[in-house]
Amino acid sequence: MTASAVSALPESLDSNAVARLSRDEPAWLRTLRSSWWRRVEADPWPSSAAEEWRRTKLDDLPRDGALLTDPPRATYEVDSALAEQGVVFTDLASAVREHPDLVQSHLGRRETIIPQGSIWARSLAAWTGGTFLYVPRGVEVDGPLMARTELPAGDYTYLPHTLVVLEPEARVTLLEEISSPDGASTWFGGTAELVVGPGARLRYANLQRLGDGAWRIGAQRTEVGQDADVITLNAEVGSLVSKMGLDLRMSGKGGTSKLLGLLAAGGKQMIDINSCQDLLGSHTTSDLLYLSALYDEAHAAFYGVTRVRPDAKQTSSYQECRNLLLSPKAGAEPIPVLEIETNDILRCGHGATAGAIDPVQRFYAQSRGLSADEAEQMIVRGFFERVVAQIDSEPIKARILDALASRIGYAELDGIAA
Amino acid sequence: MTDQLEIRDLEVSIGSKQILKGLSLTVKVGEVHALMGPNGSGKTSLAYTLMGHPDYRVDAGSVSWRGEDLLNKKMTPDRRAQAGLFLAFQYPSAIPGVTVASFLRNIYNAIHHPKVAAAVASDGAMPKYTGIPLAKFRKLMEEKMALLQMDPAVAARYVNDGFSGGEKKRLEMLQMAILNPTMAILDETDSGLDIDALRAVAEGINATLSPEMGVLMITHYQRILNYVKPQFVHVMLDGRIVMSGGEELSHQLEANGYDWVREQVGLPAGIGDEVSEPVAEHV
Numbered sequence: 148m149t150a151s152a153v154s155a156l157p158e159s160l161d162s163n164a165v166a167r168l169s170r171d172e173p174a175w176l177r178t179l180r181s182s183w184w185r186r187v188e189a190d191p192w193p194s195s196a197a198e199e200w201r202r203t204k205l206d207d208l209p210r211d212g213a214l215l216t217d218p219p220r221a222t223y224e225v226d227s228a229l230a231e232q233g234v235v236f237t238d239l240a241s242a243v244r245e246h247p248d249l250v251q252s253h254l255g256r257r258e259t260i261i262p263q264g265s266i267w268a269r270s271l272a273a274w275t276g277g278t279f280l281y282v283p284r285g286v287e288v289d290g291p292l293m294a295r296t297e298l299p300a301g302d303y304t305y306l307p308h309t310l311v312v313l314e315p316e317a318r319v320t321l322l323e324e325i326s327s328p329d330g331a332s333t334w335f336g337g338t339a340e341l342v343v344g345p346g347a348r349l350r351y352a353n354l355q356r357l358g359d360g361a362w363r364i365g366a367q368r369t370e371v372g373q374d375a376d377v378i379t380l381n382a383e384v385g386s387l388v389s390k391m392g393l394d395l396r397m398s399g400k401g402g403t404s405k406l407l408g409l410l411a412a413g414g415k416q417m418i419d420i421n422s423c424q425d426l427l428g429s430h431t432t433s434d435l436l437y438l439s440a441l442y443d444e445a446h447a448a449f450y451g452v453t454r455v456r457p458d459a460k461q462t463s464s465y466q467e468c469r470n471l472l473l474s475p476k477a478g479a480e481p482i483p484v485l486e487i488e489t490n491d492i493l494r495c496g497h498g499a500t501a502g503a504i505d506p507v508q509r510f511y512a513q514s515r516g517l518s519a520d521e522a523e524q525m526i527v528r529g530f531f532e533r534v535v536a537q538i539d540s541e542p543i544k545a546r547i548l549d550a551l552a553s554r555i556g557y558a559e560l561d562g563i564a565a
Numbered sequence: 566m567t568d569q570l571e572i573r574d575l576e577v578s579i580g581s582k583q584i585l586k587g588l589s590l591t592v593k594v595g596e597v598h599a600l601m602g603p604n605g606s607g608k609t610s611l612a613y614t615l616m617g618h619p620d621y622r623v624d625a626g627s628v629s630w631r632g633e634d635l636l637n638k639k640m641t642p643d644r645r646a647q648a649g650l651f652l653a654f655q656y657p658s659a660i661p662g663v664t665v666a667s668f669l670r671n672i673y674n675a676i677h678h679p680k681v682a683a684a685v686a687s688d689g690a691m692p693k694y695t696g697i698p699l700a701k702f703r704k705l706m707e708e709k710m711a712l713l714q715m716d717p718a719v720a721a722r723y724v725n726d727g728f729s730g731g732e733k734k735r736l737e738m739l740q741m742a743i744l745n746p747t748m749a750i751l752d753e754t755d756s757g758l759d760i761d762a763l764r765a766v767a768e769g770i771n772a773t774l775s776p777e778m779g780v781l782m783i784t785h786y787q788r789i790l791n792y793v794k795p796q797f798v799h800v801m802l803d804g805r806i807v808m809s810g811g812e813e814l815s816h817q818l819e820a821n822g823y824d825w826v827r828e829q830v831g832l833p834a835g836i837g838d839e840v841s842e843p844v845a846e847h848v
Contacts, residue, residue, distance in 0.1 A: 506619075511658035514616050515668075515740065516646035516675035525663055525671065529723070532662025 160214055160304065162188075165272050168216070173247060179255045183272035190265040199262035199421035202448040202480065203390045208362050209332035215305040218276035221294040233283040234319075236292055239308060242279035249281055253312050253342060260423050263338075263366035263392030270306040270338040270366075277307035277337070282317035284344075291320040291350075291540040298327035298335075298357075309339040313347035315372070321349075322543045326356035326385065333361040335386070338368075345373040345399055350380075352543050356550050357385040359414065366392040373399030373428070380407040380538065383418050384550045393422035397431035397459070407534045408437035409547065411554035412445035419448040424466065426459040435466040438534055440527045440555055441477035449481040453495060460491040470501035471530050473523065520556070527555045567632055568594040570615075570748050570779060575626035577607075577614050584610040586804035587626070590781075594747055597780040599790055599815060602801035603823050608783045609655055611801075612752040615781075616652040617642040630748065647676055651746035653737040655753040660724040665736065668724045669743055670702050676744050709742040713769040730757035738769040748779045755789035767792030787819035800826050807832070 165184045169177040193200040225236040235246055242250050259267040278294045298305065309323060327333055335357055343349045357363055363386045371377050383389050393406060410418050424433045439447045451466045470479030483497035504526050512522035531551065538544040570592045577585035584607045592598050602608050614621045615628065617640060628635040630648060640648075660668065674696035697705075710717060713735050725733050734754055741749055751770070755763055770793050774780065782795065790798075790812070798814040799806045802823070807830045808814065818826065824834050 505658070508658040508660060510616075510618055510642060511654065512660065513642040514646055514652050514654075515672035515744070516643050517672060518643050518675075519641070521671075521675065522643075525668075526660060529660050529662030532723075536662075 160269070160273055164214060168214075168273060168275065172243065175247075175251050176243060176254075180272050183255060183268045186268035187265060187272055190268055192265055193262065197262055199392065199450055202446075202450075203388060203417060203419040205364070208364070208388075209302055209334050210304070212301070212303040212332065212334055214273060214275065215298075215301075215303040216275050218305060218307065219296060219298065220276070221278065221296045223278070223292075223294060225288075225292065229286070229288055232286045233281070234286060234288060235279060235281040236294075237279055239274060239277040239279045239310065242281075246279075246281070249312075250279065250310070254308075254310055257340065257368065257370070259338075259366055259368045260392060260394045262421055263394065266336060266364055266366050266392070267338055267368070270308045270336055273306050274308035276305070277339075278309040278311070278321075278323055280309075280311045280319065280321055282313045282319045282347075284314040285316045286314075287318040288320070291322060291543050293322045293324070293542070293546075295322075295324040296326070298325065298333065300328040300331045300358075302332045304334040304336065306336040306338075309337070311339070311341045311349070311351065313343045313349055313375075315344040316346045317344065318348040319350075320540050320543070322352045322354065322540075322546060324354040324356065324546060327358045327361055329358040329360065331358055331360050333357065335361055335363045336365065337363070338366045341367070341369040341377070341379070343369070343371050343375045343377050345375060347372065348376045350378050350540065352380040352382065352538065352547065354382045354547055354550055355385055355389065356553075357389075359385070359387055361386045363389040363391070365390070366394065368394040368396075369404070370396045370398055371402040371404050371431070374401040375399060376402070377404040378407060378537065379405070380409070380534070380547075381420075382409040382547045382550060384411050384554055386416065388417045388419075390419045391421075393420065395422070395424045395433060397424070397426045397433050397462075398428050399431075400428040401430045402428060403432045404434070405537070406433075406435040406437075407537060408435075408439075409531055409534050409551065410437065410439035410441075410447055411551050412439065412447065413442035413554060414445065415443070416445040417448075418446070419450075421450040422452065422466070424451070424453045424464055426453070426455045426462045426464055429458065429460040429462065431459065431462050431464075433462075433464045435468075436534060437468045438471075438531055439469070439479060440471045440473060440530065441479060442473045442554070444474070444476045446477065447479045449479075449499075450484070451482070451497070452484045452486065453497070454486045455489055455492055455495055457488045459489060462492055463494040465494065465496050465498075467498045469499070469530070471527060472501060472503050473527070524556045531555075569631070570781070571627075571629045572611075572615075573627045575611075575614070575628060576624040577610060577621050578624055579610065579621055583624070584621075584804055585614065588801075588805055590799065590806055592748065592779045592781050594779045595776045596797065597774070597782065597793065597795045598797045598799060599795040600781060600783045600799050600801055600806075601785070601787075601815065601818060603785070606801045607804040608801055609752055612652055612655075612750050612781075612783060615645075615750055616650065617645050643675070646744075646746075649747035651741050651744055651749045653734075653741060653749065653751040653754050655756065657725050657733045657737055659726040659728070661726045663724050664721055665724055666703075666706060666720040669706055669720075669740065670697065670699075672740065673697055673702065673705075673743055705743060709739055712742060712772050713739055714765045715739060731759065731762035734758055734762070734766055735769070738766050738773070742769060742773045745773070745778075747777060748781075749773075750781045750783070752783045753785065754782070755784055755786065763789060764792060787815045790815045802826065802830070802832060
């Protein structure tokens with residue numbers, strides 16, 4: 148972190164700061180930023196009166212850090228053949244310069260769910276980084292794309308925004324990975340918007356490896372078009388506090404989505420997720436599976452709403468949240484809510500558990516020569532497999548297992564039976 | 566040191582209930598012992614105690630293996646396994662998400678490459694893996710699976726997850742064959758098996774048996790003893806061994822039942838024949 152990057156905006160975020168960000172930007176973006184900033188000023192800061200914010204208090208959020216205006220840029224690699232077909236994979240600021248029309252037609256056009264409204268607005272007003280990925284109609288990107296960002300140390304505020312747009316019948320797999328050093332009181336307020344057109348297929352993984360003092364307050368909005376097929380995975384390994392709002396809109400008829408999560412937390416970490424699976428289109432399928440392994444005094448909260456709209460006939464949806472408590476002081480609070488506004492559904496359900504490892508299972512593994520720690524590591528790794536097995540990109544799976552190993556102490560079972 | 570498992574006057578309880586009430590038994594390496602008894606006589610409790618299950622409290626007596634005190638606190642279940650003990654569970658646990666092949670390779674390394682296991686435990690993240698080479702292990706596993714007439718596809722399934730009773734018992738025998746212990750305790754390995762599965766499992770036991778291995782075979786029934794011949798047969802009632810003999814004792818039992826034993830040793834009928842034993846195992 149260079150001193151100048153932070154000192155460019157020494158004071159907290161305000162309208163002047165946002166205006167300064169826009170100084171050299173096109174007029175449409177200046178207008179866009181300022182309109183989202185007005186939303187920031189109009190919308191209340193998240194209140195613990197709201198169900199979604201009851202478990203994470205923002206009183207201690209490090210709000211005074213200067214805005215990180217010169218963030219490190221991830222390496223964006225996309226082969227030239229894809230570039231010629233119109234695939235754009237770069238950082239958002241570069242995309243504004245190089246593909247202004249494309250960005251203008253998609254950036255900041257939509258709201259998210261109310262609980263994350265003010266987080267969303269802040270990021271759209273004051274983003275200084277983030278990924279832009281555009282895949283034109285019918286283009287299939289074979290290998291996974293990766294955007295890995297290592298943030299500098301420092302008590303700054305960083306509010307990147309990622310925008311992923313898949314035109315009809317496009318296919319792509321993307322990993323976004325964010326990491327930062329331990330010990331800094333960083334406010335990381337990253338948001339992402341994933342727009343998946345009709346018949347398109349998206350695999351999106353977000354790997355969070357922030358340092359142990361970081362607050363991750365984020366939002367993710369996913370819109371699934373007709374017959375589109377989407378899997379998103381949030382792997383949360385780092386940070387002190389992580390609060391994520393998942394806004395999933397099954398708007399097109401016949402779309403399919405899975406929201407997957409892998410959470411591994413220790414120390415005094417708090418991971419709090421609120422999700423809204425909004426089934427708007429008929430014949431849509433949406434399953435959510437979040438698995439957490441909680442050590443020490445770590446806590447996980449999960450408030451999940453499934454909403455089946457009156458016109459969403461013949462839908463199938465499920466939310467499942469499993470928590471493995473590896474210490475008597477760890478805790479989990481899964482709260483599923485189903486709001487079903489039609490009688491014509493195929494399935495709508497939920498399942499939630501929180502509990503320790505079965506001692507018989509541990510004894511069984513230990514009786515085969517594994518130490519108590521090794522037995523636990525193996526059981527936890529196995530517990531995660533239901534989600535890990537659904538990552539079909541080997542390089543992404545390797546990144547995520549590597550991150551999880553730093554917490555669960557068990558990397559890979561070598562896959563000899565694959 | 567003596568090459569034997571020696572149990573002397575063992576008293577064990579779980580919670581406030583005494584299960585083993587002064588049990589003595591010696592099994593030498595190279596010998597096959599059958600331990601027979603009705604439900605609730607304490608057979609499984611003995612097996613769990615020998616393997617170090619934390620819920621079983623030893624109140625009195627001693628257990629040594631090759632001269633080493635197994636009741637020493639340091640002898641956790643994994644240390645006992647590394648010392649050559651093996652317990653085939655009556656109700657093996659499932660480990661969802663962990664494939665049979667991965668599990669087997671990990672436990673093989675834990676037993677036969679304990680230094681690797683120690684490195685994993687101490688530094689946590691991704692140690693350099695120096696256990697048995699993959700190809701060599703795969704060959705070993707395939708060999709032993711063929712011996713037990715197991716479907717090779719089992720290797721890719723999760724450990725005991727959704728397995729039938731027979732599949733679970735075969736997997737126990739596969740683990741025994743791969744780990745090659747020097748003292749195997751088989752807890753009702755024959756129960757719940759149809760005749761074909763019983764024969765396959767028994768053949769697996771026989772193929773694994775060697776003069777370097779002792780066996781304590783716990784069973785209700787005589788039928789597995791038609792395939793695996795014991796030199797010694799013991800009858801357990803109410804937490805003690807009340808009668809010992811040669812192979813012929815199992816036939817006498819089969820013919821006359823446990824009430825005959827009670828009569829012989831002067832116990833009233835039904836004593837030591839409770840319906841359930843308070844074991845820590847949950848099916």
